[in-house]
Amino acid sequence: MAQSNSNSEDDLHLNSNNSHDYNKLLLDDSKKNLDSSLFDDSYLAMNIRRWSLNISNGRQNRKLYQFMPAKLNKTVEDGDGNLLSEVDQIEQITQEIESYDHLMEPNYKSEQARIETIKSMPQNLAAKRIIRARLLRSINRRSHLSNNSSPFRNCKFFPNLFMKKVKTWYRQAFKSFDFWYGSMKEIEGRFGSKLGVYFKILRYLVLLNIFLSIFVFSFIIFPQILYDSFQANNLIHLDDNGNNASLPSFHFVDILTAEGYMRSSILFYGGYTNETINIGNISDYSLPYAYFLTMTILYTVIFIVISFSLLRCYRASFIEALDNMPNLYCHKIFCAWDFGLQDKSAAVLKHRNIYRELKDLLLTEHKKIEDEQLSQLTKIRNFIIQLTVHIIVFGIILFIGVVLWGLFEVYEVNSIERSDWKYLYIPVVINSAILFCSILFTWISKAEEFKFPRMTIHIRLLRNFLLEISIVSALLVFWIKRNNSLVCWENVIGSEVYRIMIVDFFIHTIGTCCYYFVRYFIHKSDPDRFDLPEFDITHSSLGLVFNQFLIYVGLPFSPFLSVIAVVKFILMFYIMKLTLIKCCKAPMKLWKSKQIQTFFLIGIFTTLVIVFVVHGLVITKIQVSKTCGPFKSYENMSQIFMEGILKIKEGQIFWKIFTSFTKPAFVGGILLTMCVSVYYLRAKAQAQVAKVKLLKEMLYLEAKDKEFLLGNISRLAQGKPLSCNFHEDEDRISEQDNVQAMPIDGFAAEDWKYENNLARNLRLDFEHIPTTSGYTRFCDDEIRNRLSRY
Amino acid sequence: MGNKVVTFTHEQLDNYQDCTFFNKKEILKVFKKFRNLAPELIPLEMTTPESVKIRMPKDRIVKLPELIENPFAERVCESFSKDGYGNLNFEEFLDCLSIFSENCPRDLKIYYAFKIYDYDGDDFISESDLRQVLKDLTKNELTNDEHQKITEKIIEEGDIDNDGKLSFLEFETVLKRSPDFINTFHIRI
Numbered sequence: 009m010a011q012s013n014s015n016s017e018d019d020l021h022l023n024s025n026n027s028h029d030y031n032k033l034l035l036d037d038s039k040k041n042l043d044s045s046l047f048d049d050s051y052l053a054m055n056i057r058r059w060s061l062n063i064s065n066g067r068q069n070r071k072l073y074q075f076m077p078a079k080l081n082k083t084v085e086d087g088d089g090n091l092l093s094e095v096d097q098i099e100q101i102t103q104e105i106e107s108y109d110h111l112m113e114p115n116y117k118s119e120q121a122r123i124e125t126i127k128s129m130p131q132n133l134a135a136k137r138i139i140r141a142r143l144l145r146s147i148n149r150r151s152h153l154s155n156n157s158s159p160f161r162n163c164k165f166f167p168n169l170f171m172k173k174v175k176t177w178y179r180q181a182f183k184s185f186d187f188w189y190g191s192m193k194e195i196e197g198r199f200g201s202k203l204g205v206y207f208k209i210l211r212y213l214v215l216l217n218i219f220l221s222i223f224v225f226s227f228i229i230f231p232q233i234l235y236d237s238f239q240a241n242n243l244i245h246l247d248d249n250g251n252n253a254s255l256p257s258f259h260f261v262d263i264l265t266a267e268g269y270m271r272s273s274i275l276f277y278g279g280y281t282n283e284t285i286n287i288g289n290i291s292d293y294s295l296p297y298a299y300f301l302t303m304t305i306l307y308t309v310i311f312i313v314i315s316f317s318l319l320r321c322y323r324a325s326f327i328e329a330l331d332n333m334p335n336l337y338c339h340k341i342f343c344a345w346d347f348g349l350q351d352k353s354a355a356v357l358k359h360r361n362i363y364r365e366l367k368d369l370l371l372t373e374h375k376k377i378e379d380e381q382l383s384q385l386t387k388i389r390n391f392i393i394q395l396t397v398h399i400i401v402f403g404i405i406l407f408i409g410v411v412l413w414g415l416f417e418v419y420e421v422n423s424i425e426r427s428d429w430k431y432l433y434i435p436v437v438i439n440s441a442i443l444f445c446s447i448l449f450t451w452i453s454k455a456e457e458f459k460f461p462r463m464t465i466h467i468r469l470l471r472n473f474l475l476e477i478s479i480v481s482a483l484l485v486f487w488i489k490r491n492n493s494l495v496c497w498e499n500v501i502g503s504e505v506y507r508i509m510i511v512d513f514f515i516h517t518i519g520t521c522c523y524y525f526v527r528y529f530i531h532k533s534d535p536d537r538f539d540l541p542e543f544d545i546t547h548s549s550l551g552l553v554f555n556q557f558l559i560y561v562g563l564p565f566s567p568f569l570s571v572i573a574v575v576k577f578i579l580m581f582y583i584m585k586l587t588l589i590k591c592c593k594a595p596m597k598l599w600k601s602k603q604i605q606t607f608f609l610i611g612i613f614t615t616l617v618i619v620f621v622v623h624g625l626v627i628t629k630i631q632v633s634k635t636c637g638p639f640k641s642y643e644n645m646s647q648i649f650m651e652g653i654l655k656i657k658e659g660q661i662f663w664k665i666f667t668s669f670t671k672p673a674f675v676g677g678i679l680l681t682m683c684v685s686v687y688y689l690r691a692k693a694q695a696q697v698a699k700v701k702l703l704k705e706m707l708y709l710e711a712k713d714k715e716f717l718l719g720n721i722s723r724l725a726q727g728k729p730l731s732c733n734f735h736e737d738e739d740r741i742s743e744q745d746n747v748q749a750m751p752i753d754g755f756a757a758e759d760w761k762y763e764n765n766l767a768r769n770l771r772l773d774f775e776h777i778p779t780t781s782g783y784t785r786f787c788d789d790e791i792r793n794r795l796s797r798y
Numbered sequence: 799m800g801n802k803v804v805t806f807t808h809e810q811l812d813n814y815q816d817c818t819f820f821n822k823k824e825i826l827k828v829f830k831k832f833r834n835l836a837p838e839l840i841p842l843e844m845t846t847p848e849s850v851k852i853r854m855p856k857d858r859i860v861k862l863p864e865l866i867e868n869p870f871a872e873r874v875c876e877s878f879s880k881d882g883y884g885n886l887n888f889e890e891f892l893d894c895l896s897i898f899s900e901n902c903p904r905d906l907k908i909y910y911a912f913k914i915y916d917y918d919g920d921d922f923i924s925e926s927d928l929r930q931v932l933k934d935l936t937k938n939e940l941t942n943d944e945h946q947k948i949t950e951k952i953i954e955e956g957d958i959d960n961d962g963k964l965s966f967l968e969f970e971t972v973l974k975r976s977p978d979f980i981n982t983f984h985i986r987i
Binding site for chain 1: 813814816819863864866868878889890892893898903906910928935937940944947948951955956958960969972973982983984985986
């Protein structure tokens with residue numbers, strides 16, 4: 009594939025010669041089918057003009073090519089406005105493209121632009137091929153004529169070329185390698201693309217963690233393994249206190265509790281040396297530097313990547329799509345059918361779903377009008393209920409936090425390495441608390457009634473999320489506070505996180521699995537009374553976010569965690585898939601797949617930010633334990649960076665400059681600047697909104713004008729007297745009752761039937777539209793005057 | 799892949815890659831699917847100009863596993879076909895699946911969605927078109943009255959210039975507001 013691009017330019021002659029006969033045949037074929045040609049669409053012609061305009065702006069915006077389809081050249085029409093024949097259309101389009109210089113240069117960039125243009129045209133494949141061949145021929149002709157074919161003409165595009173090739177290679181490599189492609193297809197085919205989103209997220213997480221673990225393994229774990237094996241002869245085993253002790257024996261329970269033997273292994277922070285590894289006199293490899301740098305760089309990279317994904321997702325789901333869409337029915341009909349469904353039973357289910365949703369919509373039509381007239385009393389009652397529920401929920405979260413704190417104190421891990429099941433108590437409590445509370449919150453929220461049903465889901469997610477954050481922060485704060493009294497506190501945090509993850513696997517994944525299976529068997533025993541369980545996406549997505557949160561928190565303290573996470577997610581994928589296929593049915597009500605993705609990204613992003621801040625504090629402020637880990641000889645972790653890498657000692661000028669960055673004044677100044685810029689951008693956005701509103705009103709008035717004048721023209725043509733009504737229904741009524749039409753100001757507020765769809769689509773507020781042309785009463789003379797002007 | 803039979807020349811694959819949203823591997827996958835529908839009609843070698851123009855009859859195409867459960871399968875075939883009956887040759891088939899792929903920009907999808915939903919081909923989605931759409935979607939389970947109500951509501955929501963039917967621009971405006979459209983209008987090959 010790499011050579012194809014260069015080949016296409018070198019062998020232009022060859023190409024065009026070969027394709028010439030080919031294209032001729034194609035043309036002949038298309039000539040025969042003129043009658044049923046795809047090109048006989050008048051709206052194509054209309055939009056063709058927009059396309060050419062967009063191309064001319066193409067130099068600024070490459071992205072405009074993406075807008076295409078229906079933007080084709082006005083020259084596709086001949087003088088009468090009829091569409092040209094297919095052959096001539098191709099000719100015209102080619103000429104149009106040829107008139108744009110930036111598309112016709114013989115270099116790489118314009119080739120890409122050309123390809124993008126051709127791809128986004130709504131012509132069929134045969135036409136595109138002809139156009140492409142013709143363009144290539146004319147470019148070739150031009151470049152031969154102009155004779156400035158230097159071999160270095162493509163040099164300036166080398167970086168672009170390289171990036172493009174990397175991107176295409178990457179996409180091909182990962183598409184062909186497309187992880188779990190078969191499973192995804194099966195799931196989407198049977199349950200629709202919305203459930204597929206959950207598995208897509210899972211797959212994304214697996215890839216993310218594989219990425220993490222590759223780096224961590226190669227830079228941190230692997231050297232440590234080498235070092236250990238080379239030191240096997242004089243292996244000194246130190247326990248947490250720094251005293252020599254014998255290696256504890258290995259018990260099975262250690263795998264679950266990560267104590268005992270595992271405590272001092274490479275699983276945790278404590279197992280890494282602070283020495284510079286020197287194997288075979290190749291070179292020095294300083295493990296502490298590697299540890300610090302790998303962790304920091306990895307976190308920064310992930311942060312950047314996730315912020316960009318979040319931005320893209322946010323823009324797509326919130327800004328481009330208005331939240332409370334007025335176009336319910338259109339959306340229901342045109343976007344209802346999931347084209348990816350392949351399974352017969354799923355299709356039947358989907359049909360029934362659509363049917364039921366339409367029926368529901370029709371029923372709630374009445375209810376909507378009633379709801380808007382809720383009495384004051386009901387509103388106050390709802391408000392009070394919501395407030396109480398919020399308070400209860402907060403209370404529960406606080407309560408759990410306090411209980412956890414107490415438990416931590418009771419079961420405080422001391423430095424004796426023993427293998428005991430007691431270590432598992434806390435993680436079991438944590439995970440069951442999360443599970444129990446999530447059920448509790450769902451149950452409680454049934455009492456509340458929100459205006460929009462989507463709010464219930466959002467609030468439920470938020471509550472569970474808060475719970476998880478508070479639990480993990482309790483854990484972190486407790487152990488970080490103990491950094492003085494305990495040796496090797498990092499190990500403890502790492503081991504706690506590890507235990508929570510393992511127990512979570514058992515409780516959540518396997519527990520949920522068992523729950524679904526039990527309900528499935530109940531359903532089988534009595535199919536009429538009990539229904540198949542529904543796959544709860546919210547609950548599962550929350551679990552994913554929680555897991556990823558744990559990984560972020562624990563990674564600096566336990567590098568192996570990423571590998572464990574990969575294994576865990578892979579297992580989760582297969583278990584969930586099995587459960588889904590065997591015993592679940594698709595959920596009836598689903599929120600949009602884009603929103604699931606957005607929620608997930610927001611969750612990951614927030615947790616990442618929190619972890620960033622916390623770890624930042626840990627790195628700079630908290631004292632490292634003196635007896636274990638790679639940073640044994642430093643005060644705190646950032647010292648490595650300062651002294652070791654940048655070779656700056658305290659007291660020097662650069663040190664002073666660096667530390668001044670963290671002074672409150674500076675930080676305050678930065679925050680202030682950010683606030684000011686946010687304010688500026690917000691003001692700009694609001695100005696745009698106002699401008700859009702003004703333009704919408706103008707558009708509306710123009711449409712009203714057109715309607716009014718057209719109506720009057722037709723009345724003139726029919727010989728009726730001219731009217732000053734603005735809607736034909738009013739004409740009918742006024743003719744019936746012989747009553748003059750009312751002035752328009754505020755009329756639509758009473759009677760929605762007269763309300764113009766345009767105004768509703770534009771979300772205009774009738775009372776505020778100024779009464780200008782078209783809205784005042786006319787007498788016959790004035791109407792005639794106006795009409796004579798046109 | 800090591801196939802001794804060359805299905806397409808390099809130049810053909812390049813062409814296809816530049817004009818659709820697939821890469822070479824996917825194009826070959828699509829060809830395999832196409833051929834599996836009727837192995838006796840389609841030769842293994844597609845390098846001759848005639849072989850590209852062989853048309854697959856519509857009733858075979860709707861048996862494609864990706865389309866078999868789709869109520870709009872026939873409309874899809876008819877929208878991409880040039881002979882008016884819904885029979886597709888390989889290039890049209892490739893085009894069709896390329897539109898449904900992930901990389902296709904939204905505007906192009908909206909364009910072809912309009913074509914699909916426009917049953918009578920008059921460049922407007924009128925009430926009769928909508929009634930057909932509803933019938934296909936709900937497998938004839940709604941009553942006539944409900945059909946009427948729903949079509950009225952749709953026209954009411956989408957129609958801007960008050961002509962009682964949806965033109966392409968109005969359709970585009972409506973679909974631009976739904977973020978879900980791209981996800982549902984997607985066939986994984």
